[in-house]
Amino acid sequence: xxxxxxxxxxxxxxxxxxxxxxxxxxxxxxxxxxxxxxxxxxxxxxxxxxxxxxxxxxxxxxxxxxxxxxxxxxxxxxxxxxxxxxxxxxxxxxxxxxxxxxxxxxxxxxxxxxxxxxxxxxxxxxxxxxxxxxxxxxxxxxxxxxxxxxxxxxxxxxxxxxxxxxxxxxxxxxxxxxxxxxxxxxxxxxxxxxxxxxxxxxxxxxxxxxxxxxxxxxxxxxxxxxxxxxxxxxxxxxxxxxxxxxxxxxxxxxxxxxxxxxxxxxxxxxxxxxxxxxxxxxxxxxxxxxxxxxxxxxxxxxxxxxxxxxxxxxxxxxxxxxxxxxxxxxxxxxxxxxxxxxxxxx
Amino acid sequence: xxxxxxxxxxxxxxxxxxxxxxxxxxxxxxxxxxxxxxxxxxxxxxxxxxxxxxxxxxxxxxxxxxxxxxxxxxxxxxxxxxxxxxxxxxxxxxxxxxxxxxxxxxxxxxxxxxxxxxxxxxxxxxxxxxxxxxxxxxxxxxxxxxxxxxxxxxxxxxxxxxxxxxxxxxxxxxxxxxxxxxxxxxxxxxxxxxxxxxxxxxxxxxxxxxxxxxxxxxxxxxxxxxxxxxxxxxxxxxxxxxxxxxxxxxxxxxxxxxxxxxxxxxxxxxxxxxxxxxxxxxxxxxxxxxxxxxxxxxxxxxxxxxxxxxxxxxxxxxxxxxxxxxxxx
Numbered sequence: 001x002x003x004x005x006x007x008x009x010x011x012x013x014x015x016x017x018x019x020x021x022x023x024x025x026x027x028x029x030x031x032x033x034x035x036x037x038x039x040x041x042x043x044x045x046x047x048x049x050x051x052x053x054x055x056x057x058x059x060x061x062x063x064x065x066x067x068x069x070x071x072x073x074x075x076x077x078x079x080x081x082x083x084x085x086x087x088x089x090x091x092x093x094x095x096x097x098x099x100x101x102x103x104x105x106x107x108x109x110x111x112x113x114x115x116x117x118x119x120x121x122x123x124x125x126x127x128x129x130x131x132x133x134x135x136x137x138x139x140x141x142x143x144x145x146x147x148x149x150x151x152x153x154x155x156x157x158x159x160x161x162x163x164x165x166x167x168x169x170x171x172x173x174x175x176x177x178x179x180x181x182x183x184x185x186x187x188x189x190x191x192x193x194x195x196x197x198x199x200x201x202x203x204x205x206x207x208x209x210x211x212x213x214x215x216x217x218x219x220x221x222x223x224x225x226x227x228x229x230x231x232x233x234x235x236x237x238x239x240x241x242x243x244x245x246x247x248x249x250x251x252x253x254x255x256x257x258x259x260x261x262x263x264x265x266x267x268x269x270x271x272x273x274x275x276x277x278x279x280x281x282x283x284x285x286x287x288x289x290x291x292x293x294x295x296x297x298x299x300x301x302x303x304x305x306x307x308x309x310x311x312x313x314x315x316x317x318x319x320x321x322x323x324x325x326x327x328x329x330x331x332x333x334x335x336x337x338x339x340x341x342x343x344x345x346x
Numbered sequence: 347x348x349x350x351x352x353x354x355x356x357x358x359x360x361x362x363x364x365x366x367x368x369x370x371x372x373x374x375x376x377x378x379x380x381x382x383x384x385x386x387x388x389x390x391x392x393x394x395x396x397x398x399x400x401x402x403x404x405x406x407x408x409x410x411x412x413x414x415x416x417x418x419x420x421x422x423x424x425x426x427x428x429x430x431x432x433x434x435x436x437x438x439x440x441x442x443x444x445x446x447x448x449x450x451x452x453x454x455x456x457x458x459x460x461x462x463x464x465x466x467x468x469x470x471x472x473x474x475x476x477x478x479x480x481x482x483x484x485x486x487x488x489x490x491x492x493x494x495x496x497x498x499x500x501x502x503x504x505x506x507x508x509x510x511x512x513x514x515x516x517x518x519x520x521x522x523x524x525x526x527x528x529x530x531x532x533x534x535x536x537x538x539x540x541x542x543x544x545x546x547x548x549x550x551x552x553x554x555x556x557x558x559x560x561x562x563x564x565x566x567x568x569x570x571x572x573x574x575x576x577x578x579x580x581x582x583x584x585x586x587x588x589x590x591x592x593x594x595x596x597x598x599x600x601x602x603x604x605x606x607x608x609x610x611x612x613x614x615x616x617x618x619x620x621x622x623x624x625x626x627x628x629x630x631x632x633x634x635x636x637x638x639x640x641x642x643x644x645x646x647x648x649x650x651x652x653x654x655x656x657x658x659x660x661x662x663x664x665x666x667x668x669x670x671x672x673x674x675x
Contacts, residue, residue, distance in 0.1 A: 055574075058578055060577050060578055062574075091582075093582075096580035096582060098580070099577070099579060099580035100578060100579035101580060104579075112571040112572060113572055114572055114575065115575075115590050116669065116670050117590075117594060118589075127580075130579065130581065131580065162669045162670075164673075175575070178575075178579075
């Protein structure tokens with residue numbers, strides 16, 4: 001199933017928001033690759049640009065946001081054709097062929113992501129009819145089948161139910177059914193379990209894993225919950241202030257994290273049987289979006305910051321074929337052997 | 347659903363009853379009554395009026411009866427005979443005046459409302475979707491402009507302009523030859539020719555308000571997650587805007603249908619006087635000034651009843667268009 005073929009390749013993507021108060025560089029040079037059939041987890045604190053980045057992959061960044069540069073290369077199956085989503089007109093017909101059909105998306109708020117004015121069935125059928133030109137009857141059959149598949153009881157009845165009569169978990173299942181309705185090659189899930197209770201979270205994650213096995217789609221899963229990452233991911237990309245700071249297979253991230261931010265994130269997870277005082281949160285807060293620190297944006301909070309981090313923007317260092325990190329600690333280690341000795345802060 | 351209907355009907359009936367009580371009480375609040383007006387007039391013209399005669403008039407009209415007795419008689423005649431009493435001032439049956447004037451007000455209100463919606467909703471929609479564009483600023487500017495101009499002033503300006511450039515003032519709803527004629531195709535056509543002027547003048551200030559409301563409603567909806575879901579499906583922008591946020595933004599307007607009537611009637615009074623329209627506003631105003639109590643009470647009662655019925659209907663419509671209201675009880 002997994003053929004290690006690259007499905008989506010993001011190069012130096014920049015999405016900026018042009019507000020009256022100034023420019024917010026929500027995504028400021030993101031590089032990512034997603035292989036078909038695999039799961040990539042995009043991790044980071046709130047406000048680091050995860051959600052904006054994945055909206056850019058569908059061309060649905062809201063004004064005043066805009067993709068200012070970079071490439072989003074999409075390789076749909078077979079024939080090696082390549083499409084640059086970043087270069088497409090976000091309202092054009094081409095990109096609308098991709099949305100909901102090749103790449104579909106589920107959102108954080110199952111309570112409000114479906115319109116209360118129309119039945120669940122209506123909203124799923126709409127997606128099928130739009131992309132397949134099937135008749136409403138066929139689409140309805142398929143919808144009932146999908147609802148059954150995502151574990152909604154009595155799907156032939158619930159297809160005509162309004163979303164506000166379903167629980168949060170059921171709505172998220174309905175959203176997943178909608179996202180899968182056209183057999184997408186990639187599913188983007190933007191914190192789909194954040195608004196749900198823990199039991200439901202586990203069920204939804206299992207469901208996504210099952211469906212991924214069945215449909216063979218790639219999954220880009222956005223979360224700040226490292227427990228979820230451990231359960232789902234093949235690869236992990238860690239984002240901080242609009243940049244991917246570390247990217248590696250999931251085992252490497254958990255066992256041998258290199259970037260100080262990744263290390264801090266992992267240390268901040270509470271472990272069972274750990275005494276309460278030992279919780280180790282990351283110091284400081286995400287900086288004001290209008291005044292990003294110079295140099296490495298993480299340096300004011302970094303336990304291993306060096307003098308050089310204040311002015312030099314780190315570039316990507318490849319530690320091994322699958323492990324990339326954006327940190328001056330690892331940059332040209334042969335170049336400055338002495339200065340790069342970690343200098344503790346505070 | 348049936349329970350809901352029944353409960354709402356009961357509320358509506360109760361409301362109408364309370365309104366009838368209040369409207370009858372309100373018109374008796376000013377000091378004096380029609381007889382004192384009459385006596386004043388007679389004294390001004392001829393001199394002496396004997397207190398006995400005055401007392402006798404009061405007895406004939408029943409003005410000295412206790413309030414509840416008067417109210418009871420009035421109500422009984424309305425309910426059993428469909429009679430609203432007699433106009434002291436016009437010397438006519440009040441019910442005739444009401445049936446003559448009220449449909450005109452109703453028609454004018456309806457047409458103005460349609461005009462307002464047809465103009466304001468698309469402009470508001472465009473303004474919201476193209477927020478902070480030049481067109482949006484222009485619409486906002488025109489909106490405030492329209493709101494700021496008193497509509498009687500607008501009526502005067504229109505009168506002046508039409509008189510100056512067309513040689514004839516657009517007064518009334520009918521030309522002279524149709525004014526007192528029976529209804530015919532010709533009369534209807536004639537009405538169509540005249541009605542647009544008051545329709546636009548009465549509608550213009552609500553248009554301005556409605557543009558703002560529509561814009562605000564839609565802006566609230568545009569950033570809702572379900573809009574993003576629809577966009578992520580690959581729907582075209584126009585289609586998704588109409589199906590999702592517009593549908594949501596329109597719901598509140600359905601519920602305003604009911605109480606549009608009273609605001610338009612009170613809004614049209616001065617315009618109707620300026621333009622000499624055969625609607626309820628001017629006659630109600632005159633009746634209140636002259637203490638012509640049965641005409642005034644009759645108009646107030648009928649207008650209120652229509653409003654209650656309208657609100658009832660718009661509640662039903664709202665339940666019909668919005669599943670959240672229909673299914674959550």
